[in-house]
Amino acid sequence: MLVEKRRMEASARITCQFLGLKEGDTALLCMPLDYIAGKMMVVRSLVWSLHLMCLEPSSHPFGASKHPECNVPIDFAAMVPMQVWNTLQVPEERERLMQVRHLIIGGGAINNELAEALKDFPNAVWSTYGMTETLSHIALRRLNGPERSDWYTPFEGVEVSLSEEGCLVIHAPAVHDGLLVTNDIAELSPVNSHLSPNQFRILGRKDNVICSGGIKIQIEEVERLLYPHLHEPFMITKAPDQKLGEQVVLLIESHDIPAVQDICRQVLPKYWQPRQYLSVDHIPLTETGKPARAEAERLARLY
Numbered sequence: 001m002l003v004e005k006r007r008m009e010a011s012a013r014i015t016c017q018f019l020g021l022k023e024g025d026t027a028l029l030c031m032p033l034d035y036i037a038g039k040m041m042v043v044r045s046l047v048w049s050l051h052l053m054c055l056e057p058s059s060h061p062f063g064a065s066k067h068p069e070c071n072v073p074i075d076f077a078a079m080v081p082m083q084v085w086n087t088l089q090v091p092e093e094r095e096r097l098m099q100v101r102h103l104i105i106g107g108g109a110i111n112n113e114l115a116e117a118l119k120d121f122p123n124a125v126w127s128t129y130g131m132t133e134t135l136s137h138i139a140l141r142r143l144n145g146p147e148r149s150d151w152y153t154p155f156e157g158v159e160v161s162l163s164e165e166g167c168l169v170i171h172a173p174a175v176h177d178g179l180l181v182t183n184d185i186a187e188l189s190p191v192n193s194h195l196s197p198n199q200f201r202i203l204g205r206k207d208n209v210i211c212s213g214g215i216k217i218q219i220e221e222v223e224r225l226l227y228p229h230l231h232e233p234f235m236i237t238k239a240p241d242q243k244l245g246e247q248v249v250l251l252i253e254s255h256d257i258p259a260v261q262d263i264c265r266q267v268l269p270k271y272w273q274p275r276q277y278l279s280v281d282h283i284p285l286t287e288t289g290k291p292a293r294a295e296a297e298r299l300a301r302l303y
Contacts, residue, residue, distance in 0.1 A: 003135060010174040011040065011135040012047040015154045018104045018140070019124075023049040025075035028100070030054075030061035030083065032077055037107055037126040040136040041078055050076065059086045059289075062093040078128075080107040081114055082289025088117050097121075104128050108290040109220065112227040118143045127152075131182070131201065135175045138198070151189060151199040155288060160200050162188060167206055183207055185218065186202045208293065215271045219293075222248065222272050229263045233283045237296040239276060239303070249300040250274040253283060 021027075027050040031038040038057075045052035053072065055061055061083055078102045079087075084105055087093040097103065098121055106128035118125045123142045128154045130137030139152035139160075146271035154160055159171040168186035171179055183206040189195035211217075222236045234252040241247035252260055257277045264273055278300065284292035 001132065007175045008040065008043045008135050009047050012044040012155075014174065015040075015137070016044055016050075018155060019076065021048055021050065021076055021102070024051060025101075025225045026051045026053055026072055028055065028061070028074050028077035030057060031055045031078065031080065031107075036132045036244055037078055037080075040249040042172055044076075059083060060090065060093060062087055062096040063090070071096075076100075076104075078100045078104045078106065080289050081105055081110055082108070082285070084118070085114055088114075098123070102126070104137070104140070105143070106130065108141065112224065115143055119148060120144065131255055133176055133180055134170065134172055138170060138172045138175065147160050151201050153196065154201055158198075160186075160188065160198060162186060164251050165206060168200060168202070185209075196295050210238040210246050211250060212238075212241070212246050212271065217248060217272055222268065225267050225272075226264070230260065230265050230288075234290050236274070237293065239297070239300040241275070244275075247275040248272060249276040249278060250282050251278045251283060251296055251299065253280060255279050276300065276303060 021098050027041060027045050029038060029041045029052055031041070033039055033042070042052065044050060053074070059082060061079065086096070087097050100123060102124050104126045110127050124145070125143040126140045128137035129139040129141075129144055136159045139154040141149050141152045157172065157174055161169045161171075163169050163181050166185050166186045169179055170176070170182065175251045185203045185206055186200050187203060189197060189199040204218040208219040209216050210219060219236045219238075223234075224236065230252065232252055232254040234250060237249050237251060238246045239249050250260070250264070254260060257279060260277055280299065284295035285300070
């Protein structure tokens with residue numbers, strides 16, 4: 001896709017202003033330049049005169065202790081959830097991550113376990129919402145401290161609404177021409193609530209809905225309920241069912257399926273119960289650490 005440089009510049013300025021970054025601050029680039037997230041870290045550094053520290057993209061960005069600049073204070077870093085999770089598992093790397101003044105996390109859903117691990121970080125940790133078409137994020141939500149929230153706050157000049165199907169519609173003229181209808185099922189902040197107008201939260205993807213016996217089941221909602229109780233990597237997917245149309249399937253890196261079934265019976269509503277439990281060696285992930293939904297569905301169809 002082709003984008004205008006002025007829109008990339010506008011996106012960069014909005015983010016840097018929102019975070020209160022200043023000229024000379026250190027930004028960390030540890031993601032591939034093939035994707036918009038990496039490209040925008042470079043643009044932000046150019047536009048805002050940041051000192052850009054570049055590390056080879058890796059699942060352990062702070063594992064490169066041999067890098068000559070690795071121990072300098074970092075004011076701003078962007079990572080995907082997989083990088084953050086891996087970093088948290090190594091005490092020395094976790095300590096470096098805690099010192100980042102503004103950490104933004106995007107490119108995938110942040111599950112409850114990761115959010116819980118970040119909630120007491122001393123510096124600002126943000127979840128981003130956006131996509132390639134919006135030139136990275138158009139909204140942020142805090143993952144730690146007293147401002148911690150499930151609700152995204154759009155940047156100034158960004159307006160959101162819902163389509164007839166309940167999907168988020170974005171109007172962000174500074175970075176995208178016209179309305180952008182997403183595939184994300186969303187909820188807008190209720191009127192007369194403690195939330196600010198225009199805030200929103202994401203419930204799941206439109207294409208991640210399982211229609212089982214006439215009941216619509218959002219895959220991400222099922223996973224959200226199970227995260228506190230299942231300690232092995234898992235994923236919810238679907239498979240054809242002759243009677244119900246589609247059935248819920250659970251993939252998990254565990255051989256103790258009876259124990260997993262017991263947890264699902266206790267935690268999930270009756271109609272959300274998996275009808276198949278598949279033990280796998282590895283949960284399928286994309287190269288950026290996101291759930292590989294198509295591959296999971298393919299595996300479910302094989303059984």
